[in-house]
Amino acid sequence: MKNNAFFPLFVDISEKKIVVIGGGAIATRRVKTLLPFAPQIVVVAPEVTGELEELENEKKLTIFHREYQREDIYDAWMVLVATNDPKLNDGIYSVAKCLGALVNVASNQEKCDFHFPGVIRKDPYVIGINGSGKDHKGTAELRKQIEAVVNHTICIGSRESRLAVIQSEMLMDYLKKECPQKEIRLLTMKTTGDKILDRTLDKVGGKGLFVKELDKALIDRRSDLSVHSLKDMPMEVPEELPIVAFSKREDPRDVLVLPEGADTLDLTKPIGCSSQRRILQLQKMYPEAMFQSVRGNVLTRLKKLDDGEYGGLILAAAGLKRLGLKNRISRYYEPDEVIPAAGQGILAVQGRQGEDYSYLEHFSDREGTIAALCERAFVRYLDGGCSSPVAAHAVIEGDEIFLRGLYYQESTGKHTIGTMRGSLEDPETLGVALAKKLIREAEG
Numbered sequence: 001m002k003n004n005a006f007f008p009l010f011v012d013i014s015e016k017k018i019v020v021i022g023g024g025a026i027a028t029r030r031v032k033t034l035l036p037f038a039p040q041i042v043v044v045a046p047e048v049t050g051e052l053e054e055l056e057n058e059k060k061l062t063i064f065h066r067e068y069q070r071e072d073i074y075d076a077w078m079v080l081v082a083t084n085d086p087k088l089n090d091g092i093y094s095v096a097k098c099l100g101a102l103v104n105v106a107s108n109q110e111k112c113d114f115h116f117p118g119v120i121r122k123d124p125y126v127i128g129i130n131g132s133g134k135d136h137k138g139t140a141e142l143r144k145q146i147e148a149v150v151n152h153t154i155c156i157g158s159r160e161s162r163l164a165v166i167q168s169e170m171l172m173d174y175l176k177k178e179c180p181q182k183e184i185r186l187l188t189m190k191t192t193g194d195k196i197l198d199r200t201l202d203k204v205g206g207k208g209l210f211v212k213e214l215d216k217a218l219i220d221r222r223s224d225l226s227v228h229s230l231k232d233m234p235m236e237v238p239e240e241l242p243i244v245a246f247s248k249r250e251d252p253r254d255v256l257v258l259p260e261g262a263d264t265l266d267l268t269k270p271i272g273c274s275s276q277r278r279i280l281q282l283q284k285m286y287p288e289a290m291f292q293s294v295r296g297n298v299l300t301r302l303k304k305l306d307d308g309e310y311g312g313l314i315l316a317a318a319g320l321k322r323l324g325l326k327n328r329i330s331r332y333y334e335p336d337e338v339i340p341a342a343g344q345g346i347l348a349v350q351g352r353q354g355e356d357y358s359y360l361e362h363f364s365d366r367e368g369t370i371a372a373l374c375e376r377a378f379v380r381y382l383d384g385g386c387s388s389p390v391a392a393h394a395v396i397e398g399d400e401i402f403l404r405g406l407y408y409q410e411s412t413g414k415h416t417i418g419t420m421r422g423s424l425e426d427p428e429t430l431g432v433a434l435a436k437k438l439i440r441e442a443e444g
Ligand SMILES: NCc1[nH]cc(CCC(=O)O)c1CC(=O)O
Pocket: 229, 230, 231, 232, 298, 314, 315, 316, 317, 318, 319, 320, 343, 344, 345, 346, 347
């Protein structure tokens, strides 16, 4: 008497020989379930389905297009019997038992060493489901329910700061509308860049510090997408974690914020600003000013400002607007006064290579994408991804891109600024062309 429930076992079948007798619908389904686990499959059947033939053409399995012979299973580790001849099935079962192979006869639950499970995969998880040979309808229903749970959520990884969360919520709001059948979740985490607050970023390793932990969550499949301020992203992103969408751009300008209640910039106190890019450009505007580094997230910096440590603070308009703090802005610096950081105001959505992110199609913004590619190509060419004070700002004007860039030459401490126009079709070529031109000018 057989036990009424079978034990689930997760077995490495990658080098095992599995012989399938029969080439119909059941055989096909089982072969397709097994193939992703990379066994050696041999199908024996005078006639097989088109799908099996296709798999044979792709060299994913071997087919013997003929009747079964007992030699076929002599070196089989597992035998799956699925012909529509019950007597033949029973005969194959007896031989397989004698040979000591694992055997399953699809049409006869009594003649099975194991049940063939329904398989649900969500890497790295493998879920096998089995109705103990009884309730097929119930098993199919349960399988659907499990699949819905497994594929039900889209999880967004984000830094913990208020601004990062607001930015992630912008994507979540979109996803809730675009994919109403899915549950949209947020996974927040502290990054190394958030933990180290006593040194300027340039000294502790630059932009990568804000993305490492988020990358790890994506790789480990604890999240499905990461939302970043594009300007905080390194120029080279790992191949397995590509940027899958650029958002519509928020105001790209840098701005001045004064302490609560003040209406002029008090230059007897330092201007709070950690970015070499901003300092380099603002020195021209405020030759008598002192600049002092200020770290921490936007709200922390504003607190320091209001506590009287600084005469003013330079921040990105985009962050303040998203935080609902537009009213704190005292002055906007136009891009021809202070060239913004590459990507400033644009959100980058990062995903895992090989996954289907077609649901981001309407989040992705054409102008944002063109500007992002152009500005980042400029900075990448100048190798200024980490800490050197490069700046780039691209806008679409008619059927052209207008790019403004700043190149800083480490060796001489000199910088050059220039502009160039290029085709909408090829934003990266324009970025590289302006970078080359500015290098030539710096050298000539
Ligand atoms: N380095 C921090 C950071 N990263 C992105 C933004 C603002 C939002 C954006 O540029 O998209 C800010 C704050 C700031 O520079 O004031």
